[in-house]
Each structure stands twice: as structure tokens, then as C-alpha cells.
Amino acid sequence: MARRHFPALQRFRLYLETLQPAQAIVPLNSLGPVVTTMLAMAAAFYAAQALLGVVSGLHLFNDGAWQFVKMLSENHVAIWNSHGWHDFFVGRFGAFFYEQYPTLLASRLHVKNPRTLLLIYGFTLHAYKPLGILLSYRFARDKRLVIFPLLTLAAVSMNSEVYIISETHLMTALFWPALFGLLFCQEFKGVDLAAMLVVSAPLLLCYETMAAFGVFLCAACIYRYLAIAKNRRERWTSCLLFVWFALGGIFGALGIIHPRDPANRAEFRQNLFFMFHNDHIGARISCVVLALCALIVLLPERYRKTINVLTVIAVLSSLEIPLYILRHPTRTHFGSQVVARTMNASVMLVLALAFVALFFHFLRVNTFQFSRLFLIAAVLGMCQSAWVAIATTQWTDMTMLLREELRTHSGAIPFEDSTLSQWIVDGQPIRGLTADWAMPALSLVYSDGGVVKSMVVPAPQTPPAFNPYLAETLPKLQRFGVNYGPYLTALSASRPYQLGEWSSFGLQDVALMRKEQGWWNTEIWGTWSSDEAAVTVNLPEPMDSDLLLEAMVGGYVNQKNPDVRVQVLVNNTPVGEWNFHYRPGADPYEQRDLVISKQALNRQHPPVILFRVSGTNSPQQLGLGGDPRKLGLAMVKMRLVACTGDICRNADPASTAAASAQ
Numbered sequence: 001m002a003r004r005h006f007p008a009l010q011r012f013r014l015y016l017e018t019l020q021p022a023q024a025i026v027p028l029n030s031l032g033p034v035v036t037t038m039l040a041m042a043a044a045f046y047a048a049q050a051l052l053g054v055v056s057g058l059h060l061f062n063d064g065a066w067q068f069v070k071m072l073s074e075n076h077v078a079i080w081n082s083h084g085w086h087d088f089f090v091g092r093f094g095a096f097f098y099e100q101y102p103t104l105l106a107s108r109l110h111v112k113n114p115r116t117l118l119l120i121y122g123f124t125l126h127a128y129k130p131l132g133i134l135l136s137y138r139f140a141r142d143k144r145l146v147i148f149p150l151l152t153l154a155a156v157s158m159n160s161e162v163y164i165i166s167e168t169h170l171m172t173a174l175f176w177p178a179l180f181g182l183l184f185c186q187e188f189k190g191v192d193l194a195a196m197l198v199v200s201a202p203l204l205l206c207y208e209t210m211a212a213f214g215v216f217l218c219a220a221c222i223y224r225y226l227a228i229a230k231n232r233r234e235r236w237t238s239c240l241l242f243v244w245f246a247l248g249g250i251f252g253a254l255g256i257i258h259p260r261d262p263a264n265r266a267e268f269r270q271n272l273f274f275m276f277h278n279d280h281i282g283a284r285i286s287c288v289v290l291a292l293c294a295l296i297v298l299l300p301e302r303y304r305k306t307i308n309v310l311t312v313i314a315v316l317s318s319l320e321i322p323l324y325i326l327r328h329p330t331r332t333h334f335g336s337q338v339v340a341r342t343m344n345a346s347v348m349l350v351l352a353l354a355f356v357a358l359f360f361h362f363l364r365v366n367t368f369q370f371s372r373l374f375l376i377a378a379v380l381g382m383c384q385s386a387w388v389a390i391a392t393t394q395w396t397d398m399t400m401l402l403r404e405e406l407r408t409h410s411g412a413i414p415f416e417d418s419t420l421s422q423w424i425v426d427g428q429p430i431r432g433l434t435a436d437w438a439m440p441a442l443s444l445v446y447s448d449g450g451v452v453k454s455m456v457v458p459a460p461q462t463p464p465a466f467n468p469y470l471a472e473t474l475p476k477l478q479r480f481g482v483n484y485g486p487y488l489t490a491l492s493a494s495r496p497y498q499l500g501e502w503s504s505f506g507l508q509d510v511a512l513m514r515k516e517q518g519w520w521n522t523e524i525w526g527t528w529s530s531d532e533a534a535v536t537v538n539l540p541e542p543m544d545s546d547l548l549l550e551a552m553v554g555g556y557v558n559q560k561n562p563d564v565r566v567q568v569l570v571n572n573t574p575v576g577e578w579n580f581h582y583r584p585g586a587d588p589y590e591q592r593d594l595v596i597s598k599q600a601l602n603r604q605h606p607p608v609i610l611f612r613v614s615g616t617n618s619p620q621q622l623g624l625g626g627d628p629r630k631l632g633l634a635m636v637k638m639r640l641v642a643c644t645g646d647i648c649r650n651a652d653p654a655s656t657a658a659a660s661a662q
Contacts, residue, residue: 307369331429547601553590
């Protein structure tokens, strides 16, 4: 049928089949003892720096600390898509499952020591790239083709090794073994089939770059179906893998078109060529080295001297990476490592295209050229590992300062007031090694013995990983021995209240005033009071003017409980009164205000605002439900504002009169 009706397809099949005999088995030791020795040294360097990073907690940088805390607190793999299952394609569930489930499984098997779990998490994140190279080596018939995953590691992904939490690292680790398995494994059975399934599984929902790399894997499935598969089982396997990778590519494309965060997509696109304007020595040298590798491949073998010169230039250029951080230690900035993850898409795509050209014989590379490429990759990998190792020692210096801050302070420590906000301390970089938004999570990890005494918190305009001012939103880590008691006790005294800031009484925003007795459990919208409830306001100094109290409040009023009266006292001095009356269809909350005189505020420090409620009742008593709590005032949020201009003149006349009488 193929010969009669599809002669072009038959000719294409015959062409593909001719490629198979050309794939002779070539061992890696054919490149000589020097190359194999250098590769062994590079592997040792990488293993040493990875081990140092795991032990030092380098994988906690930025997202790492928050994802670790979030995973243990919620007791499941991270879920980031916020619009339900209809936008599952942005969830990256495959990547998160592979990265986080080993640690989560250990926690469920009663491993409760956070330090042990942190080590498991670090080993998991670092394991996939070397395992991916080993699988690629197993699948490849010509072992020299392992140069592609090696260059991907040394010249691409190691430029963002500090930000190893990124799912792009898993994508780079799994792509090459998946591609090599499809193109070189003659029959999937036993260990090879299991390895192929393990490698392919997370690629369905791994990262948006699957939109591009899925095309390569689907084309490899077609090639396997036409040129390699010799029986029905192998053809069905090829078809199923094709569908799997095609879906992964489609979901990746949907993730690009409809991203979870459009700002991230714009930033990713903007930073594709960051190496031309960012101070990232590793990325710049990697581009130079890859350009030299391209020249080595394109030059005919008779230009051996020129190839050797290019190899020496590449090796000497690589040495600049560790020398740069030794000469300029204060320039280390881990933010450039975050940006460098774009290379896992752009540069790796170029390497994939080069592999296709070599596989289909558009490029010819002999043993001499391969040996030079492996030497370059080995030296570049060692130099990159040296840079990461030195940067890890700088990270350790930063965490030591963090521990010192946590030991010597109580309550919330404003990031800008801490040593961590300084760019340079004792000749070492500090501020460039962390982000302020991630500091609350990092503070939990580095608290002594799990006893949280203090926490470094970002500025109010910076959204933190979680709300460090509200007990209800602190990560649920008590089953791992974490104790928030000392921190919560000291919290109110550690952060002075700034006039004009809204203090939320709900679960989702910042609580800047401390609730004392008389409040029920915090709910999403706010908090109910009983018949008497108090709030302490930690003002930084005595007031020299009156203040206006503004509040979004309501009363527990209904047909059976139509009236609620609230008397407001500051330091036991009456300052005003709010009356709530039942009105069918009215909003449950409204803005109320009253003026507080400076004399009342300054009678006690910090001042205590007391709400004395008349007309409290419980839904159970009224026959409106089973809630036995006596409910009075519904407090959503509150703030204090200085009486400047006409602000206090426009306040509730009753409260103004009360303030004048004080």
C-alpha cells in the first residue's frame, strides 16, 4: 500500500532506515584517557558543589524557602492555579510532583525533623540533572552524543544553579533522555521501558517550554514509528508517547497564551537576551564558549591547529568565571541567576537544533572534534561548579547573619532595619543574596530548634509569602515541632503602628493592631466581638494632636435583635458611641468614625481601645442557627488618622462633642 499509494512516504521511510546502520556503537573511552579523566574530574566537582549547596540550604533561595514551608504546611504538592481545574495547564503539576513528593512522602512517613526534610528536598532537586545525563548515556549508541546534555548542564542550566527550584531545571534534565530513548533504544522493555515512562511522565505538565521541545519529541516518535519499531507493541508505544508529548506541547502553548501571571511571561520574554546587559559572568562566558564550539564543529578536520587554538581560548575563557567572583566578591547577585533560567529555553533550543543537524548528517563531527568539545565542556563545568561553591559560602555568611538577627530580636524585624538589608557586610555581599518577600519563610526555617522568637518581615508595600502579622495565616508547622508562642507574644511590641495604616481584622490582610480579650475567632471578612472587646495600638510615641478613628464595622442586628449600641473607650475614657439599627436590605458593614483626644491617648502607652457592646445575642438563643456565641460588633478593619485640615471637623458630631468634653 505504501509503495502503491504513498511513494513519497516509502522513500522517506527508506531514508530514515538508512540512518540506523550509521548509528554505530562508539564508547566514550574512544576519545582517549585525557578526556575521560577530565570528565571524571568535572563530575566530582559538580557532585561536591551540589553536596555543599544541599548541606548549606542554597536551594532555599527565594521561592525555595516558601515552597518548602508551603508544602509541609499544606501537606500536599504545591497548587498554584487559582481558577480551578479549567486552567490546569498552568499548574506544572508534573514538575512539582517530581520535585516535592519525595520530601512530602518522607514527612508522611513520620520524618518530622525539618533539617532532615530540608536535606531530602535539596538532594531531590539536585539529583535529576546527573540522572538525566546517565540515562542519556545508557540510551545513546554513540556515547559521544552525550556532549549535548553535558553542554546543556555546563553552558546552560548551571547559569541558574542557585535558582534550582525553577521547573526549567527539571525540563532540561528530562528532555535529553526522553529524546535519546526514542531515537536510540531499539526496543523498549524492562528497565529501559520503565526509565522512559519515568522520564516522560512529568513532561505532560512540566513547563511552558514544552511547547517547543514537545515538537522535537513528537518528531522523534514519528521517526521511531517509521524507522525503528519492528512490531505492533513498539508501534503502539510510539503512538502513545506521541499523544503524550503532543498534549504536553499543547498544554505548554496554552500556558504561554493564557499564563497564570502575564507579568511573568512579559518578564521572561524581555530577559531572553539578558546576558548582553546583565552582569552575569557565567552566562556571558557560556555564550562565548558555545560560539567557539560551533566554530570547532564547522571547521574541517585538516585545520587541527586552529581547532586546538579555539579549544585553548575556550578553556582560558572558562577560567574567568571563578576568577571573577574571587576578584569581585561583592558583585555577586543571585537575582541574575533567576533571570538566567531563560537560557534553559533559548540556548537549549539551539543545542537541540544542532543535535538534529548532526543526527541527520547535515553536520559531520569526527573523533578529534568530539574530544575537543568534551574537554571544553569538562573545564566549563568545573569552572561553573567552582563559582557556585564560592557563592554558596557567601550564602552561608548571609544565613549566619539571619540567625544572629533571629536570636537577638523578638517579634517582627523590619527588613530595612536589619543587617540583611545592607549590600555589603565585612566585604561580602548580603542584600543581593535574598529577596525581602521570602524572608518570613526563611526565618521559619532558620529559627533555633523550631522555636520562632522573631521573624524578618518585608516592607508593607511588599507582599510577603504569608502574612507575618496574623496568627491564623502562619504556616501550620506545629506537627514538625515549630512553636510560634514567643513570636506571637512579642509581635505587638515589635512593630510600631504608623498613622493612616488600615489594620485588618480578617484573614487575608495585615493586622497592625493587637486584639486583646473579647474577640471570637478571625474569619475571612473580619472578627465578631462579644459584649466587651479591646484592641491595643502600639503607637511609636505620645501624640501631640487628636486622632480620628475610622472603622468599617457592623452590628449583629436582625428582626429578632434590631438594635446594638457600642460605647467606645480609650484608656477607660469614653470617646464616642455607635448605634446600629436593623434595616432590611442594608449593607452589613458601614464606615463609622469618631475623634479621640490626645489627652485620652496619652493616659496610657500603648493605648487600649475598648468596645463595650449592649444588645449582644447569639444565633442559637434567637433561633437563627446553632451558633452559641454572643455576637455584638462586626469589625472588618480600623485605622487611626491624624486630625489635619478638616478631617476631624467632618467626623460624627456626637464623637466630636465627646472628644471636646474629655
